[in-house]
Amino acid sequence: MSAKPSTSARRHLRTKQAILDAALALVIEKGPDQFSLREVARRVDYSPAGLYEYFRDKEAIIAALCQIGFKRLAVTLNTVASDLPQREYLAKLGLAYLGFAQKNPEYYRLIFNFIPSKRQSLQEPVEDADPYNILLKAMAKGLESGVIKASAQDQAETLSYNFWALLHGIAMLRSTVLKDFDADFATADRRAIEIFLKGLS
Amino acid sequence: MSAKPSTSARRHLRTKQAILDAALALVIEKGPDQFSLREVARRVDYSPAGLYEYFRDKEAIIAALCQIGFKRLAVTLNTVASDLPQREYLAKLGLAYLGFAQKNPEYYRLIFNFIPSKRQSLQEPVEDADPYNILLKAMAKGLESGVIKASAQDQAETLSYNFWALLHGIAMLRSTVLKDFDADFATADRRAIEIFLKGLS
DNA sequence: TTATTTATTCGAACACTGTTAGATAATAAC
DNA sequence: GTTATTATCTAACAGTGTTCGAATAAATAA
Numbered sequence: 001m002s003a004k005p006s007t008s009a010r011r012h013l014r015t016k017q018a019i020l021d022a023a024l025a026l027v028i029e030k031g032p033d034q035f036s037l038r039e040v041a042r043r044v045d046y047s048p049a050g051l052y053e054y055f056r057d058k059e060a061i062i063a064a065l066c067q068i069g070f071k072r073l074a075v076t077l078n079t080v081a082s083d084l085p086q087r088e089y090l091a092k093l094g095l096a097y098l099g100f101a102q103k104n105p106e107y108y109r110l111i112f113n114f115i116p117s118k119r120q121s122l123q124e125p126v127e128d129a130d131p132y133n134i135l136l137k138a139m140a141k142g143l144e145s146g147v148i149k150a151s152a153q154d155q156a157e158t159l160s161y162n163f164w165a166l167l168h169g170i171a172m173l174r175s176t177v178l179k180d181f182d183a184d185f186a187t188a189d190r191r192a193i194e195i196f197l198k199g200l201s
Numbered sequence: 202m203s204a205k206p207s208t209s210a211r212r213h214l215r216t217k218q219a220i221l222d223a224a225l226a227l228v229i230e231k232g233p234d235q236f237s238l239r240e241v242a243r244r245v246d247y248s249p250a251g252l253y254e255y256f257r258d259k260e261a262i263i264a265a266l267c268q269i270g271f272k273r274l275a276v277t278l279n280t281v282a283s284d285l286p287q288r289e290y291l292a293k294l295g296l297a298y299l300g301f302a303q304k305n306p307e308y309y310r311l312i313f314n315f316i317p318s319k320r321q322s323l324q325e326p327v328e329d330a331d332p333y334n335i336l337l338k339a340m341a342k343g344l345e346s347g348v349i350k351a352s353a354q355d356q357a358e359t360l361s362y363n364f365w366a367l368l369h370g371i372a373m374l375r376s377t378v379l380k381d382f383d384a385d386f387a388t389a390d391r392r393a394i395e396i397f398l399k400g401l402s
Numbered sequence: 403t404t405a406t407t408t409a410t411t412c413g414a415a416c417a418c419t420g421t422t423a424g425a426t427a428a429t430a431a432c
Numbered sequence: 433g434t435t436a437t438t439a440t441c442t443a444a445c446a447g448t449g450t451t452c453g454a455a456t457a458a459a460t461a462a
Binding site: 091112113114115116117119120121122151155158159161162164165166167168169170172173176177178179181183184187188193194195196197198199200 | 257306314315316317318320321322323349352359360362363365366367368369370371373374376379380381382383384388389392393395396397398400401
């Protein structure tokens with residue numbers, strides 16, 4: 001029996017990855033609503049039942065994709081130089097966030113529409129990999145240094161949550177309601193972030 | 202044959218309404234994803250095929266629900282006294298918007314997640330029944346009277362769109378990712394709107 | 403009233419979907 | 433080469449949305 005002959009473990013991992021790749025391609029292609037386990041199976045040349053060796057169920061595949069997307073978004077946000085002037089840093093974080101959402105609208109929808117957050121109150125700590133955590137830390141630093149002036153009992157969470165909401169709203173509108181809308185969103189984005197940050201002074 | 206014996210026309214309208222009622226109840230109960238035409242049929246004591254006399258397909262039922270929700274949201278926004286000081290008016294519009302979304306989270310999700318906007322560019326006029334139109338008009342009035350000071354080439358659309366995005370982001374986060382999150386959202390909402398409006402001065 | 407035309411509704415089928423259990427093929431261990 | 437263990441598939445079940453033609457109910461005409 002042995003713990004796991006690394007040869008078969010590797011193979012297992014590889015086809016698991018192939019499944020995720022096909023699944024992501026399908027989501028991007030047809031959107032989260034049209035996502036079908038059987039179609040994924042077809043694309044990786046497995047029978048539908050075969051996938052259940054690799055994932056508990058359809059939901060688990062989606063959850064895995066969310067996890068990966070979460071990390072990718074975090075990576076994107078981490079490419080923004082954090083030693084910029086703090087307001088500029090926040091602004092660029094926002095633009096990076098929106099850039100990600102615009103580049104992968106269906107993926108973005110998937111990430112934030114299906115799986116509810118594990119964190120359930122402000123007392124619980126934010127997960128380290130969570131993109132929100134990057135916004136939160138940036139906002140906390142700004143608050144601390146006084147670059148961002150908030151009213152009396154403002155917590156960093158309140159502000160970063162509101163900032164996140166603004167970004168999420170823009171991202172979602174463009175991924176859904178305004179999918180086919182033609183306008184100069186780039187300047188509108190910049191303006192939105194500008195307005196919000198101006199409100200924090 | 203005659204144009205339509207009003208007796209049967211009334212009956213037709215009545216069962217159509219019954220279908221919509223059952224459909225809405227189902228959406229609220231199980232969420233838009235679990236929405237099932239066959240379940241609606243069961244609840245109104247029709248066979249699945251029977252519903253096709255009243256709606257072209259499942260999508261048409263959802264579209265009808267969206268339309269109704271659109272109007273309800275517009276009605277909610279119209280209950281806000283428009284003769285308030287213009288900043289206060291905008292703030293209360295925002296709170297009313299969020300109140301609607303919080304009271305009907307699944308309905309809200311349905312409205313803004315499935316049907317893309319008919320309007321496809323800034324040149325096309327906004328539909329009169331569109332809740333967005335109320336935000337737009339409020340913002341335009343504020344801009345015009347100078348109560349809201351924007352930068353040079355700001356259009357009312359840019360600002361109202363951004364305001365809408367903020368509201369939509371808050372509403373969506375709470376309907377999905379933060380569904381089970383426990384916090385004082387009411388004060389966070391007020392703060393978000395406050396910040397945004399402060400940015401417009 | 404009865405007969406006939408028209409408007410409604412349904413049953414059965416089709417092509418999908420996710421999921422499970424049991425048989426089968428492929429691999430590893432002895 | 434034979435056995436034990438994984439990996440995979442086939443077949444089935446319970447759902448889903450949708451279509452078509454038959455069957456019912458209602459409205460009209462004789």
